[in-house]
Amino acid sequence: SPSLSQQVQRLRPSSTIAVTSRALEMQRMGLDVLSMAAGEPDFDTPAHVVAAAKQAIDAGKTRYTQVQGVPELREAIAAKLKRENGLDYTPEQVTVGNGGKQSLFNAFFALLDPGDEVLIPAPYWVSYPEMVRFAGGVPVAVTTRPEDGYRLDVDVLKAAITPRTKLIVLNSPGNPTGAVFPETTLRAVAQLAQQHGLTIVTDEMYEHIIYDHEHVSIARFAPEHTLTVNGASKAYAMTGWRIGYAAGPLPLIKAMNAIQGQSTSNASSVSQWAATAAITDSREFIDMARGQFQQRRDRIVAGLNALGLPTPTPDGAFYVLADTTRIHHDELEATRIILEEARVAVVPGTDFLALGRVRLSYATSLEQIDAVLERLGRL
Numbered sequence: 001s002p003s004l005s006q007q008v009q010r011l012r013p014s015s016t017i018a019v020t021s022r023a024l025e026m027q028r029m030g031l032d033v034l035s036m037a038a039g040e041p042d043f044d045t046p047a048h049v050v051a052a053a054k055q056a057i058d059a060g061k062t063r064y065t066q067v068q069g070v071p072e073l074r075e076a077i078a079a080k081l082k083r084e085n086g087l088d089y090t091p092e093q094v095t096v097g098n099g100g101k102q103s104l105f106n107a108f109f110a111l112l113d114p115g116d117e118v119l120i121p122a123p124y125w126v127s128y129p130e131m132v133r134f135a136g137g138v139p140v141a142v143t144t145r146p147e148d149g150y151r152l153d154v155d156v157l158k159a160a161i162t163p164r165t166k167l168i169v170l171n172s173p174g175n176p177t178g179a180v181f182p183e184t185t186l187r188a189v190a191q192l193a194q195q196h197g198l199t200i201v202t203d204e205m206y207e208h209i210i211y212d213h214e215h216v217s218i219a220r221f222a223p224e225h226t227l228t229v230n231g232a233s234k235a236y237a238m239t240g241w242r243i244g245y246a247a248g249p250l251p252l253i254k255a256m257n258a259i260q261g262q263s264t265s266n267a268s269s270v271s272q273w274a275a276t277a278a279i280t281d282s283r284e285f286i287d288m289a290r291g292q293f294q295q296r297r298d299r300i301v302a303g304l305n306a307l308g309l310p311t312p313t314p315d316g317a318f319y320v321l322a323d324t325t326r327i328h329h330d331e332l333e334a335t336r337i338i339l340e341e342a343r344v345a346v347v348p349g350t351d352f353l354a355l356g357r358v359r360l361s362y363a364t365s366l367e368q369i370d371a372v373l374e375r376l377g378r379l
């Protein structure tokens with residue numbers, strides 16, 4: 001068989017996939033497995049968004065678009081960034097990709113030379129270090145602690161800066177921690193970036209899934225040093241439509257467009273028109289989703305803590321990190337026991353650097369959360 005590149009051999013298979021495929025196999029065998037592993041909202045895409053997509057198809061908007069996205073969508077994104085985040089970007093400073101994932105991928109390839117270091121607060125979303133390595137960079141984990149609610153300590157971040165540091169990745173609200181970084185932290189990180197000539201890549205995918213806090217965009221404090229990445233997946237329940245975007249300094253956006261132009265070209269034209277409708281007006285849906293997520297968060301956090309599985313209360317996103325050392329000190333083994341004996345699928349913290357913990361997604365109904373807590377209680 002063909003010999004694979006060293007590059008791709010360095011890519012780490014995710015331990016999440018092992019659990020998910022075992023859970024699916026058990027479900028196929030007819031076993032009643034409850035999954036708390038999902039990384040997506042359980043709601044349907046809002047009706048006005050679906051209608052806009054149908055209209056686009058009927059109007060024949062089914063051809064290639066500009067690589068960076070149709071002007072109407074980029075105008076809607078620029079207006080959204082102004083309205084909701086207080087950021088000033090022209091539509092030329094916006095680029096649309098096939099999910100936030102592609103926008104992040106383009107950004108790392110546009111910014112990193114071999115050996116460049118990227119600071120990433122941990123526990124982190126597993127794709128950041130993998131993408132960074134794929135682009136030739138060196139991911140450097142910056143520890144955050146459960147007792148601090150996984151909020152970033154800027155002194156710890158500062159201590160990790162070396163002459164090779166190029167980027168800081170921020171993800172607030174974060175996956176898998178749910179941590180929301182306060183404005184004082186964001187201002188301090190912005191100042192560090194300015195002092196050391198670093199670029200901040202901020203992934204604000206979960207900005208609308210936030211409880212008792214206001215989302216703050218770090219680009220307000222260091223616009224010249226920041227790339228803001230966001231997307232339609234989590235905010236408008238559009239994971240399958242594959243629309244993400246980034247806004248930032250024009251030379252960086254142009255470089256990202258050049259990369260995308262030689263790889264995937266534009267994101268799906270129909271999805272772009274759907275996203276235009278979503279981004280222009282989805283207040284009602286966002287408020288509904290936030291309300292439901294908050295109820296679920298309260299239920300699952302209280303339930304897990306009552307079971308003796310210590311779980312910090314996250315301020316955003318739809319995940320909790322539960323300490324499962326009471327079940328087994330090794331989170332991979334705990335994950336296996338929870339799956340095989342309680343028939344609940346969770347994600348081990350291993351790849352996130354959340355050792356001794358598992359991630360549960362509460363993007364499921366309250367009934368399912370109750371059933372999961374009941375099963376864990378019996379276990």
Ligand code: PLP
Nearest residue numbers: 039099100101125175231233244
């Ligand atoms: N960023 C974070 C932190 C995520 O959790 C995800 C999805 O799980 C993404 C980005 C990617 O989202 P998408 O590519 O669907 O826009």
